[in-house]
Amino acid sequence: MKAYLFPGQGSQFVGMGKNLYKNSHMAKKLFQLSDEVLGFRMTSIMFEGSIDILKNTKYTQLSIYIYSVILAKTLNNFEPDMVAGHSLGELSALAAINVFSFEDGLILVNQRASIMQDICESIHGGMAVVFGLEDNIIENICKNDHGIIVPSNYNSPKQLVISGEIQALKRVCSDLKKIGAKKILVLPVHGAFHSPIMKPVQKKFQKIVNQIFFQDSKCPIYQNVTALPVTKSDDIKKNIVKQLTFPVRWKQSIKNMMNNGASSFTEIGPGNVLLGLIKKISRSSS
Template structure:
């Protein structure tokens, strides 16, 4: 069984996609199409932009989507039995298995990124990775805080991301450190993704999603919201809207995929962040 995984924000790098553009006629065509659809040169941002520019949510999401989907499209052996994408990567996965077109997916990502960027600029939110504490402990500390702070990414048994108001984030991280967190890392992002703070973005994004034609996928997609294999386009639509305020159930998705015998995982996109998480999840699942 072949499972393909698509990364989200954090996997970008300077010069991403330049080699694909030079070495593949199809890739070049899709990069040029991206510039036309967006009405600005996203290729310049990807090929020549600095990391500071690439960290901007709008550019990050577009760049990772374009790179990941192009990589899938130029692959000679992309024949998945199942797919999954981490946060933004879910949209890349859906385009790769032709639930919607590359062009429609690009428009979706562009709108999603623009809406989320607005929320980031108008709120004081943040995210932090907590290492070495059980999920239930982190969940309980978040629940007891009087601010907006929630678990947002269940990445592995050793790593849980929390998101929320910056003051609540600092309070909770201080408490988690006191009760035994091995390490806490504040993620360099402007917003509190996958938290209630993103609710206004969710309402806007739903309107955009409903304008796009979705087909049933050619293979199951394990979506972040449920961690279960989804095969109906209507369910997929609902879940990608919910995803903005719901936690990413990544380790749960991978563990469910691992229930299939003789499964192999291939990461499609910039970097190999997800392969690192797979190793940690596999180790704790033996």
Template sequence: MKAYLFPGQGSQFLGMGKNLYKNSHFAKQLFQLADDVLKFRITSIMFDGTMNILKKTKYTQLSIYIYSVIKAKILNNFEPDMVAGNSLGEFSALAAINVFSFEDGLILVNQRASVMQEICESTNGGMAAVLGLEDSIIEDICNKDRGIIVPSNYNGPKQLVISGEKEALKRVCFSLEKKGAKKIFILPVHGAFHSPIMDPAVKKFENFINKIPFKDSKCPIYQNVTAKPVMKSNDIKKNLVKQLTSPVRWKQSIENMIYNGATSFIEIGPRNILKGLVKKIIENFSKKI
């Protein structure tokens, strides 16, 4: 069974999409459609922009979504048995399997990025990746801190991202170093994504997403919030809203996909950044069974 995976922020690169634009007439049409829908030239930022512009949340999310969906649309024999997307990648996955249209996905991602950017600019949050410790140790230290700090991305075995207030982040990172973390590095993001700090964005995004028509999925999508297969449109919508403040259960999603029959994983995005994580998850899962 084939599982298709779609990456989130961090997979962008300068010039992304230019080759797709040049080599596929259908891809060219979709890139032009993106410019028309957004009412600005996102293609100029993707093809010829600077990294300083591309790394801004608003442009990063749109660029990765556009690239990933177009790449899926021009693939021969794109018939997934199941899909999953890492954070933003969930939107790419849903557009690729036609739960909503490419155009509606653009509007959704643009709105999501805008409300997230707004929160980032009004709060003092950050994120850090922690390597080499069991999830339970990290969860316990986060729970004991007096500030807002939570696990936000269960990326793989002994690889967990934490998210929250910068002062709490410093305290928790110091405690995790003393607990024996092999490596801790602050992520180059401007906010505390997938944490309670994003709560003010929830209602705005919920009101917006309810205006967008969704279809039931033709194959299971393993959503970040539950890590379980979902196909009903209303459930998919609710999970997309919850994703703003809930952790990305990527490790658990891949494990559940394996358990339910996935035999191959194909990544669709600007760069193969999920490949290494999936390999480690598979190796670790094999030891459990």
């Protein structure tokens, strides 16, 4: 069975999609449609902008969504048996399998990114990747801290991202180093994504989601919140809203996809970060 994966923030680069624009008539039309719907030249930012501008949450999320969905729609024989997307990538996956239109997805991503950017500027949070410790150890350290700090991305065995208030993040990182974390990498983001700090974003995003038409999915999407296959539109909508404050259960999603028959994985988007995680997850499952 064929599984397709869609990446989230972090895979972007200047020039992404430019060759696709030049070589595919359908891709060119969709890139131009993106600019029309958004009301500004997102394609110029993607093709010729600076990396500093592209790192802005608003532009990062839009660029990855646009590139990933257009890539899927221009692929020959894109007929997935199942899909999954990492964080933002979940919206790319949903547009690729026509749960909502490409244009409606642009509106969702644009609004999601804008309100996330706003909360990041008002409440300074951070994220860090912890390597070399079991999930339950990291979970307990976070739980025992008096600040807001939680596991936010279960990426692969012994690689877990934590997210929360800056001071809480510093304390927990220090504690984790003391008990044997092999490596801790503080991410270059200014927000505590997938944590309770995103609660105000969740309420605003819910209103936007309610205005978009969703249809049932023709193939299962393994959503971040539950790591389980979902096809009903109402469940999909609830989960993409919950996702903002819930952890990304990526490792669990991939294991469930494997257990349910996934025999090949294809990453649709810039880079191959997710395929790298697949190898680690696969080794731990064998």
